[in-house]
Amino acid sequence: MNTETLKIESISHIRMATGIPLPPQPLADTLAQLDPPRAYVADSQPPAGDIVEPDGYEQGEDGQWRPAWSVRDYTDAERAEQLERARADALARLNADYDAAARPLLRDYPESERLSWGTQQAEATAYRAWQDAGQPGAAPQTPALSAILAGRNGTDGNETLAQLVNAVLARAEAFIAWQTFTGTRQRGEWAIQAATTPEAALAVTWERLTAR
Incomplete structure (x- = not known):
């Protein structure tokens, strides 16, 4: 030199x-x-x-x-920027992992069909309650399920409305059970937003939240 x-x-x-x-x-x-x-x-x-x-x-x-x-040392502005970047990265990773975990439940159903699940469940629940009550009077109206049943059976199918109700409620139970993980994802989001350091934000992961 x-x-x-x-x-x-x-x-x-x-x-x-x-x-x-x-x-x-x-x-x-x-x-x-x-x-x-x-x-x-x-x-x-x-x-x-x-x-x-x-x-x-x-x-x-x-x-x-x-x-x-x-x-x-970092300036206050640099520290704030790093924290916001870490929060954004941690939340994006959390949401991606949540979607990946939900994919086995949702992969076989297009979004347009999933939008009707609430209606299907409501009709199926009402029909099951009518069955459990001994089928008094006329059966509750099930326009959505009846239309679905017609499409499923076509010209030669023999699935009954009661069987379709069972299938809809079974799927609904599985989806409701999944909502525990929806709450877990939300808990993770709160933890990320509450983090005061980049390290704390990035420490919030799907694996840690779901570890038993």
Whole structure:
């Protein structure tokens, strides 16, 4: 290194600049006698800190040149930005993992059909209550289920409305059980939003929330 310009130079460059036929690895004393003086630069581990950047070179009390470092803490704005970025990343990861876990339950049903599940469940629940009560009077109206049943049976099917009701309620029970995980996802979202450090936000994961 050139101790005046503080720029790293190769031995071949020093030879050309000084006209001196230096060996491949000249002694430190030889480099120090050049004009301008040169010196070897020792390795130096960067210090601890929020933001650590190279800041030229400095000569220690032992005469050895080492890299110098600029160290500073994050500003309040930088800390706030990091926290918001970590919250966004953690929430995106949580939602993706939640969707992946729900996929086995939902993958066989298009979204347009899932939109009718509430109506199907309401009709099936009313029909089951009528059955459990001993079927008094006329059966409750089930326009959605009746239309679905007609489509399922076609011209040669023999599925009954009672069987369809059983299937709808079984699926509804499975979906209701899944809502426990919906609550778990929401709990994770609250924890992420309440996190006060990036590390705390990123520590909220689907795996940890569902670990038993």
